[in-house]
Amino acid sequence: MWQETNKLYRAFEFKDFNEAFSFMKKVAALAAKMDHHPTWTNTYNKVEIWLSTHTAGDVVTDKDRKLAKEIDGLRRA
Numbered sequence: 001m002w003q004e005t006n007k008l009y010r011a012f013e014f015k016d017f018n019e020a021f022s023f024m025k026k027v028a029a030l031a032a033k034m035d036h037h038p039t040w041t042n043t044y045n046k047v048e049i050w051l052s053t054h055t056a057g058d059v060v061t062d063k064d065r066k067l068a069k070e071i072d073g074l075r076r077a
Contacts, residue, residue, distance in 0.1 A: 002068050007039075008051040008060055010068070012075060020045050026074050036067050 002008045014020040020042055027049070031038055039050040049071065051064040 002051075004060055006052065006059055008049075008064050008068050010049055010071075012047045012049070014045045014047070017044050020047050023047060023074065027071055030070050030074065031067065034063070034067055034070070036063060038067070 002010045012020075012023065014023060024040070024042060024047055027038070027040075027047075036051075037054070039052075041048045051060070051068055052058045053061040053063050
């Protein structure tokens with residue numbers, strides 16, 4: 001579940017680094033398609049993502065919620 005403050009945040013855990021990195025590549029392709037640029041980190045099997053719309057003053061917008069929903073879809077796939 002995404003946590004919302006002034007950003008949407010979620011941590012994802014995977015079996016290993018390769019699985020985490022594969023997920024990141026899919027998220028990157030989605031984000032590029034949506035012209036959105038998440039802030040994220042990766043440490044071994046953990047990926048953390050923060051979403052906010054920089055052009056709207058770095059706050060959460062519908063654009064962030066849409067990308068979060070798409071990311072969730074990748075995780076279930």
